[in-house]
Amino acid sequence: MRSRRRRILVSLLLVEVLVVATAVFIIWAMRAPPNTQAFLLRVMVVSLLIFLAILFLRYFTLLWFAYLGHTERSVMGEKRARMLSPISIIVPAFNEAEVLRDALRSLSRLDYPELEVIVVDDGSTDDTLLVAAEWEGRQGTVEFKALTKSNGGKAAALNAGIRASKHPFVFCMDADSMLESETLRKAMQQFDDPTVGAVAGNVKVENRGHLITKLQALEYIEGLNLPRRAQGFIAAVNIVPGPVGLFRREALEEVGGYDTDTFAEDADLTLKLVGSGWKVVYEDRAIAWTEAPEDWIDLVQQRYRWTRGILQSLKKRKGLFLYPLPDFPLWLSILEMGFEAVVWPILNVYAHLFFALSALLFGAGELLLYWWILLTLLDLVAAFVTVSMEQESLSLVPYAFAYRFFFILFLDVVKTFAALEELFNLGMGWEKVRRVATS
């Protein structure tokens, strides 16, 4: 408890240091001689140009690759899975009694010849195990099973489910996600290529009743699925998302399943697969609907953990950063993951803060305004293209204004703090916790 308080105090101290440093910079810049101010202005213009170059390169690379991936199917024609091998579905669940029924109901409606569903109760204190047990037995083509174990975390629960499963393909999902009936058939098509080890599906936000969830719905499409679609074109997806991932058992066994030493077990497993030479591809029609946080603090909490988890996965492979060979796909995945999860958000915060201060201090407001309008237009175009690709409602596109206006910057500030905390190796409060005290 004391160490937790100390960590939190250090985090707050970090915030204070950054705020004070910004204030000192403002005061210094305002009192600086004209020559220094002119120099700062030049620095600002050069920074702006560099930032714009990176930004354009990022957007157009992602959009171009995503477009190529999207059109590839229409040019090559619709693929049909040569075989529909039996699949084991693993559903880890901790205190999920309220949502588990819906998830299992969606699984019972899947259009697939032979399925085994294993619900792994991770030491829940509610009725999760009872709900899972209610569903035990065969329903049509689906055989439901329930396992229970002492609480040990999601990765350990998934590993337990994988070990207890029997089919040659394993589908991992979250207990609060729901699949579309065609999801498994579409994902399975990708395994006609024997070098494919995993298929990342398409996660969509189900609850869209509030501004915060509408923005997340757009973010999932534009900010998360766009890079994944682009990565899929070169068969180098670097995160198979937790709610929807189909794996070849052989690949999972080769890499030893999920590691339990990071907070982003899905990213970590994907990097292990890529590092073992397996292709990881994306299937946009393999859809899972998930519930997004409806509260700003919960959202902060989620993104904080995601960022730190990804950084932990990257830190495990820090020795590879400087060596593109012999494993170029892994190196590329690591670099891309680091850029999207950490470098780009920090750069975005820095740029916004720097340009806003420059506008205030040096009167470079017009430059800032045109830069901001350009960014917003780019986001609008990206939103329009990606929403169209996903055949989603175009009513989401106008939210790109709010997305640029504050949402992305808000999230990037949180990611920046999470990255700083991971950089300074501040604990997340779990080193001494062996199990969740649920009883």
Next chain:
Amino acid sequence: MNVVDLLITIVVVTILVTIVLAVITYVAYKLRLSRHPGDDLLTNGDLRFFVPYRPTAPEEGSVTHAAQA
């Protein structure tokens, strides 16, 4: 104040306010953690599993079939 100046003011104020709000929300999250250490594990769907686990015994031993439980 012309339209351009007005837009500049809106953009600058929005950027600064967003950053300040993000910092405040982050601090609120940290304070919530300090007051209710278990909340992050129990209230948010994404977080309930984020507890590293280093088993002392083989995992298979802890898994039991629900029907037998």
